[in-house]
Amino acid sequence: MSRILVIDDDGAVCAAVAALLGKLGHEAVLASNTIDGIAIAEGDAIDVALIDMNMPGLDGLEAVKAIARIEPPIPVIGMSGGSTTTSADDYAVLAVNFGAALFLPKPFSGEQLQRAITTVMSASTAR
Secondary structure (H helix, E strand, C coil), X not given: CCEEEEECCCHHHHHHHHHHHHHCCCEEEEECCHHHHHHHHHHCCCCEEEEECCXXXXXXXXXXXXXXXXXXXXXXXXXXXXXXXXXHHHHHHHHHHHCCCEEEECCCCHHHHHHHHHHHHXXXXXC
């Protein structure tokens, strides 16, 4: 079982992703803001971080950058449905430029999420 940190300010999204992760055999660790999410990543054993890009305050891109620097490395998957000013495609490019290993556009399926987790964990162990 992998411990997956989910950082998203939308409680419904956190709950849905946590339920999905549970069905996939993973443990979800939830944070409703980036400050708490970064603190969890720095202090807990986390296998993968799944971060929403469009967050109030310190945005998801800054969280990606901060978590990508943690040692030992925590693979990061960015996610977003876009915003009124930035498309999901633009967030995908930005997330990878800031250190995310992959990006998932919302909404995504359990199969897409599992494939992303497997891909980033495999790449992480290959280093």
